[in-house]
Amino acid sequence: MEMKLDKAKLKQLRESKAWSQSYFAEISGLSLRTIQRIEKSGIASPESVKSICATFGIQINELSVVNEHQKELAPSFSGLIKYKISSMDKKATLISFSTAFVISFILTVILIS
Template identity: 55%
Template sequence: MRIDTYKLKQLRMSKHWSQEQLATVSGLTVRTIQRIEATGKVSMESAKSLASAFDVEISEMLLEEAKAGTNREQLPIESTIEVIKDSFAQYSKFDGKASRPQYWLFFAFCFVSMAICTLISPALASIAGVLILLPLLAVGSRRLHDAGYSGWWQLFALVPLGIIGVLYMLTLESKKT
C-alpha cells in the first residue's frame, strides 16, 4: 500500500509536529516515520496508526491510483496554491518549520509577482514589496529552522554578498532531529 507522502508531511506540519512527536502520538518508531515519508510504502497497521494520530480517514492519506504514476516532486497546481495561501496566512509565524518546496514555491511566487508589478508600475511594485516582505521573512525563518539554523541568519542578506550564504542555507536539506 502506498501513502501520499506530500499529504502526510502536510498533515504533520499543520500540527507542527516533528517526526519524533508523530512517532510518539502514532505509536510507530521514528525510523518507520522516516521510511514512510521517504518511500510512501506503508503497512495497513501503520496507515491505521497514522490516520488515528491525525484523526482522518485512511483513504484521505492513500495515494490515488491516478496519481501513482506521477512524480511527487512536482506539486499539483492545487497544492501550489495552498502553499502560497498558507504562507500568507502564517505571515507572522516565525517559529516552526517549512520544507524546501514550500519555501521555494513561495519565493518563486513573490519573484514573479514583483516582476509583473514592476512592469506595470514602480509604485505598484513598492506596495507589493511591502505586502510580500513580512510573509517572505516568516517563511524564510521557518525554512532556516527546518535546515537547523536560526531565522536571524536572514539578517546577513543586509551585508554585501551575505545573501549568498543565506541562499545556500535555504537550499540545505531538512535536518533530522
C-alpha cells in the same frame, strides 16, 4: 500488503500541527525510523496506516494513493481496505476461538477418562 500513501500530504499534515517526526512517532505508536521511511517512500503497512490515520483523525482514503488500475478494480478503495482489514480480524478471531474450543474439548476428554 503494502499501501501507497500521499507522502506530501502526510508531511503537510504533520507540519501543520508543528510536530517533529520524533513527536509524531511517539504519539502514533510507531518508531521514528518507520515515520522517516514512510515520509520518504510513501509506502506503509496497513497497521501503520491505521495508526497514522487515527493520530490525525482522518479516513484511510484521505491519505492513500489510488492508481488507475486500482480504481478499475475497486471504486471504493477505502471500503476495500476496511473490508480486508475487518475480514482479516474476523478470520483471526475465528481461528482463535476454534483453537480454544479444540483444546478445551481435548482437555475435557482427557480429564473425564
